[in-house]
Amino acid sequence: MQLDNEKLRSYYSDPQEDLSLDDVDLERLPRHVSIIMDGNGRWATARGLDRSRGHVAGVDALREAVTTSVRLGLDAFSVYAFSTENWRRPQREVDLLMHLFATTLVKELPLFHQENVRLRFLGDLDALPERTRVVFQRGLDETRDHTGMTFALAVNYGSRAEMTRAARDLARDVLEGTISVDDIDERAVSERLYTAGLPDPDLLIRTSGELRLSNYLLWQLAYTEFYVTDTLWPDFGKWDYLRAILAYQGRSRRFGGVTRQ
Numbered sequence: 001m002q003l004d005n006e007k008l009r010s011y012y013s014d015p016q017e018d019l020s021l022d023d024v025d026l027e028r029l030p031r032h033v034s035i036i037m038d039g040n041g042r043w044a045t046a047r048g049l050d051r052s053r054g055h056v057a058g059v060d061a062l063r064e065a066v067t068t069s070v071r072l073g074l075d076a077f078s079v080y081a082f083s084t085e086n087w088r089r090p091q092r093e094v095d096l097l098m099h100l101f102a103t104t105l106v107k108e109l110p111l112f113h114q115e116n117v118r119l120r121f122l123g124d125l126d127a128l129p130e131r132t133r134v135v136f137q138r139g140l141d142e143t144r145d146h147t148g149m150t151f152a153l154a155v156n157y158g159s160r161a162e163m164t165r166a167a168r169d170l171a172r173d174v175l176e177g178t179i180s181v182d183d184i185d186e187r188a189v190s191e192r193l194y195t196a197g198l199p200d201p202d203l204l205i206r207t208s209g210e211l212r213l214s215n216y217l218l219w220q221l222a223y224t225e226f227y228v229t230d231t232l233w234p235d236f237g238k239w240d241y242l243r244a245i246l247a248y249q250g251r252s253r254r255f256g257g258v259t260r261q
């Protein structure tokens with residue numbers, strides 16, 4: 001995406017003691033950043049609040065992260081909002097999350113229009129409550145023609161389920177004769193994943209200090225740089241985001257090769 005330098009400067013015009021936008025190389029920004037938003041429950045519990053309050057606070061952090069991603073001129077920004085394993089949470093919490101996804105999406109549609117953001121979902125939406133599905137479809141329809149950043153929300157997403165589904169699709173295509181076994185290459189697999197058409201993430205951020213992937217984008221993260229912070233998701237703001245970008249720029253990405261001198 002085109003980077004609007006002036007907008008980015010004014011967005012980051014209140015330098016932190018240890019950090020300023022000048023530290024960042026604007027020529028080497030990632031194209032796609034993905035975040036495992038973790039720690040809402042702990043954030044709430046630490047304040048003596050119900051876990052649901054953590055998720056509500058998490059929405060504010062997500063809004064800021066979307067805005068930051070747009071200001072940074074990313075092509076794609078994706079977040080892990082609900083995994084195929086999250087159905088095991090107490091029914092009350094699952095209900096709240098589904099409700100929150102729907103209400104937030106409706107509320108944030110003006111932001112997507114204003115910022116020219118195109119919405120996309122990763123995961124099996126068929127299992128979601130009717131109202132959530134209807135609202136998601138509305139979000140897709142209303143942002144379909146936007147040409148700016150793609151914001152991909154992983155809901156009822158699991159990487160193993162995604163790859164199993166791709167394998168089934170490939171088998172079906174072979175049986176129906178639309179492709180041959182020898183046509184099955186990495187590209188053919190990628191095209192059958194929920195992320196088809198999106199660049200692989202350059203940077204994966206995980207909040208709240210956990211060091212695992214939790215069944216998230218296992219295929220797509222093959223060469224992604226990881227950044228883990230102890231900050232809990234509701235506390236993750238634009239400066240934490242910039243810190244992650246700086247760390248990313250400090251890495252040397254070799255994609256299995258050697259660094260060119």
Ligand code: FPP
Nearest residue numbers: 037038039040041042055058059081101104
């Ligand atoms: C992880 O914290 C968070 C989630 C499973 C849900 C993410 C949801 C949001 C940020 C809210 C809204 C999102 C959208 C898309 C509107 P956790 O509950 O696992 O925290 P814990 O590990 O401290 O228990």
